Amino acid sequence: MSRRRHRTGSAQFEAVVLVTAVVLAGSGAYAAIGRSMANDVEGSAHGHAPHSHARSSHAPSIAAQASLVSRVSEFARSVRRTEGLTRDARAARSTAEGLVRGNDFITWRGLHTASESGGSYADKLGQAFMAQLESLGPHGHWIDMGTGEGKAVTEFLDAFGTTPGAAPDVTAIAFDDPHLNYLRATFTNFREFHGKFVESIPASDVRPADLISDLYGPLSYTHAFDTVLQRYADILRPGGKAYAYLGKSLSLRTPGAPALVRSGSELAGALDRAIHGMRVEALQAPKRQVLLAFTKTEQRVRVPSLPIESFLASKPPKRTFVLGDAVSASVH
Known part of the structure; x- marks a missing residue:
């Protein structure tokens, strides 16, 4: 609407x-x-x-x-x-939620199996993510944000075959019901949330995680980038990592800068200087897309306010957020 x-x-x-x-x-x-x-x-x-x-x-x-x-x-x-450009924060929120509720995006990506449009988790999130995922033991915990139909978590857990007890805890979060009854019945360490946006799920309801994946997930669609990223930080254990594949959906306006910050290295640098308690790195991604890794370095993480400046409805939406005056001294 x-x-x-x-x-x-x-x-x-x-x-x-x-x-x-x-x-x-x-x-x-x-x-x-x-x-x-x-x-x-x-x-x-x-x-x-x-x-x-x-x-x-x-x-x-x-x-x-x-x-x-x-x-x-x-x-x-x-x-x-x-x-499709929206400059009002309330309108941006309505548009962002409308895109998610409409489920008008790719929901079928496997860990190693590419969707029809191309790109598996291994392709998009890279070898560093895959290595960390494979190193998780039975006491580890992986959360897949925006899991879609749960193809990636299904492939991952199916690989444990007759030894499901050796698998780490896995949580799938999606807005629509991914219909993962098979996983619920087979793996006692599997859990899923659906019907809510991640920022509306209390952090206390989610077990602390070692690894978070976000492949064109909440961070690519939300109008409240700071709120979602803060929720990721609250859920992660110290030393835990969140991998976010954002494509070209994100840009930042920093005080005094003549142009928008768009490249992976520039985005990582600006966010790394602005966020307390979290290290932000740009990882290599195909076709100059943006892939960021967020590592929790302290128990308490403070993500600064990032008010939205513009929102262009697309798949994923192109959004510009503003690093305010409160963090400008640390950004420049």
Whole structure:
């Protein structure tokens, strides 16, 4: 619903711009006619041919109007390109939740099996993640945020075959029910949450984790990046890691910086300096996508407020968050 309202607003805004342009163009035309009539009168008074003056005075006016129409058309195209752009935090939240509730994204990614569009957990999250996952013993705990249909956790637990007791605890979190009855019946150390956003699940309900995976999960869709990241930090044990594959969905605006921070290394650097108690690293990802690793280094982690500046509805949405003045001294 929020997207529909926004599209309507964009259309109305575009219409206002076009009407304004027409009015301005009309005003310019009337002014040109007035100047032409004045030239005609002046030409007649001096015995000159009026029509040549009229033609010469109309030419620049027509060119100016054509230039104005061209600029307005380009602006209208820009409005259409960004009709999903939301700058109001409440509207961004509504749009973000609408995308998740609509379940309009890839939900079938395996640990080693790629989805139809390509990319398994091993492909996207990399060897460092896979090595840490495989090193978890029966006392370890992996949480898969945004598990979709649970293909990755199913592949992982199935690998333990007849020795399910050797598997670490595994928790799958998804908004829609992933229908993992088989895992619930087979593995007593498997748990899942669905029907809620991760930030609304009390941290006390989730056992402390050694490893969190977020492959185009909550951190790629949320309007409240700081809240979700703080929840991850609260759930992780000291020394635990969260791997977040964000693609190109995230950018930051830092005080005094002329351009947005978008690359993995720049994002990691800005967040690493701003977050207390957590180390942030950029890992190698295909096609210049963003893959970040968050390591909990202290018991208490403080993620600064990151108010949302813009939200462009897509899969995943493109969002810009602002590192405020309170952390600007540590960022620069």
